[in-house]
Amino acid sequence: MFDFLCKVKEHPHVTDDYMLIQLHAGKLAEQARPGQFVHIRIPGLEKTSLRRPFSIYNSEDGILSILYKAVGRGTEVMQSLQPDSELQVIGPLGNGFPLDGSGEPLLVAGGYGVAPLYFLATRLNRKGVLLVGGRTAEDILAIDKFKELGWRVVVATNDGSMGEKGFVTVPLLRELESCKAAGKEVEMFSCGPDAMLKAVGEMAIKSNSKAWLSLDKHMVCGVGACLACVQKLHKPDGSTWIGRVCSDGPIFEAGEIVW
Amino acid sequence: MSEVDLSVNLGGIKMNNPVTVASGTFGYGREYADLVDITQLGAVTVKGIRLEPWGGNDLPRHVEVPGGMVNAIGLQGPGVDGFVNEYMPFLLEKGVPVIVNIWGTSLEEYAEVAARLSDVEGICGLELNISCPNVKEGGNAFGTDPKTVAKLVASVRAATKLPLMPKLAPNVSDIKPFVRAAQESGADAISLINTIPAMVIDIESRTPVLSNKVGGLSGSAIHPVAVKLVWEAAQAATVPILAMGGIVAAEQAIEFMIAGATSVAVGTANFIDPSTSIAVINGIQDYLERHEMKSATELTGSIILNK
Incomplete structure (x- = not known):
């Protein structure tokens, strides 16, 4: 997990609504695994705005890509970021998908x-x-x-x-x-x-x-400290516990989740 | 090397510098350890612990507002045993002083939690949560009447020798009787402020945004409110004050110390920029050097009222 100052490489529209932001993310990109996410401090929002979590669309040669749609205040401001602008990114966060399964x-x-x-x-x-x-x-x-x-x-x-x-x-x-x-x-x-x-x-x-x-929940800290994004989960012994989507997830096996 | 002495003594809690983190905003230290060198902090204050594990409130537990956020987490936590077994070994290994925020639903529970934590190596003080707005029993129920505060502090005092620091609620008409009640009953320090009771309504659905309906406001928005309360508390306090509320940079921390605080805690800002607490330590040092002060304690209560 790093708190990394990333520079925007490119930031094109992929459709009218969706944009792809590509970031120079160095070791953060290198360590990223599928299903993990990053927590972004969006420049241009007021200084006291919370970070916004984004899933990782791709990571290749130190470039981390995020595919997103403007759905709120944070992403609306993010849309206007130009190449070479800088933003503070915490990641990679979360557990990620298992890659060693079969079927x-x-x-x-x-x-x-x-x-x-x-x-x-x-x-x-x-x-x-x-x-x-x-x-x-x-x-x-x-x-x-x-x-x-x-x-x-x-x-x-x-x-x-x-x-x-x-x-x-x-x-x-x-x-x-x-x-x-x-x-x-x-x-x-x-x-x-x-x-x-x-x-x-x-x-x-x-x-x-x-x-x-x-799972996608509104998050605050993104690292498991604040307990804002929790999910009730089954334990193997039949009892339940309250996990953190950001740090115990965001990936859970279907049988674990108490809907 | 700087000759400025940043160390402070917060009612028996010896800190290498005046800066800790606010309970609930830093987990149990471990969560942020990849991003922050927690050994540089004056102390780590962990999230509220009661006797048994506690599940907290339903979601949504938070909502962002201009200048901060409103939360109603509801004190989810692992209980005394969970904390001591799962989280304390890491903190002990780091060697950073640990302040544990404790709560309960009865005087007896507060006292028992305090007693059980008393002999745990690495814990250097207890913050009594008597002002959480987000639990139905306990928390704020104990913090809005000076007589109840006195009774609670006295009963916990009898159960532990650890430095005791009640965390006061901001939503009282006069803070001074609470400060006096706490210190006369054996508190070693005072901590303030907790979040300010608050509410956000979704106007389309006309429903409260938080599942708990109401929560506590934190962040920049509450800083001037906290400064006034710290300043007033300092006028009644004979014990040191740990101040918090809306610190995002060294400037707000210095303001609290000028108003009368010995130590300060960074809260909501941890979520936005985890390096804030370290920047605050460095900023306090720079300020002291610039003003030719030799120690952090010189800053405490140095407010000039009649210029």
């Missing part, structure tokens, strides 16, 4: 939840399927990048403007059934809204598979 990997993304799953796809020792859902075609990001890596991509949108119409859990169920029919084990990795994560988790438990879910 057909099914990545399930909701909107910009695709970001950490792309980093995962670049580092996983096997290829599989990306299932990505969004409200409209505008919310479906980075699918060509997955295809370049050799992943199959299945898209679902609520309005049917891209891929099939409906929730991403519909094609997910289909994939699960076809893997089961072929006698293939699966391992799921998912990032997106809570309702989607919960549905993915339930499907995993029902099909006796593992699903690694990336």
